[in-house]
Amino acid sequence: MYEYTYVHTHTHTHTYIYIYIYIYICYIYIYIYIYIYIYNIYISYFLLCVPSQVDLRNSYLKAAALFAKNYKRLSDPRGDGGEGSRGVMSMF
Numbered sequence: 001m002y003e004y005t006y007v008h009t010h011t012h013t014h015t016y017i018y019i020y021i022y023i024y025i026c027y028i029y030i031y032i033y034i035y036i037y038i039y040n041i042y043i044s045y046f047l048l049c050v051p052s053q054v055d056l057r058n059s060y061l062k063a064a065a066l067f068a069k070n071y072k073r074l075s076d077p078r079g080d081g082g083e084g085s086r087g088v089m090s091m092f
Helices: 013-069 071-075
Strands: none
Touching: 013 071
């Protein structure tokens, strides 16, 4: 009689599984690369904006210092102590 031989019909099934796993890992690497790329763009624009923010802050500090320095002159432009003896409203 003939001897029984086992015929394995699904020889490449494990190969397909490995291919799917490889594709899944590639997608993960692509997502990580895109995330890092977007993060680098964000950081670069943030670092470009920092000097202008510092300039704005310095401008506000200079304006506050000037107002504090010239507060008396701004509140009493005539220099008569706030007592209007002439009875005339004038800017000068």
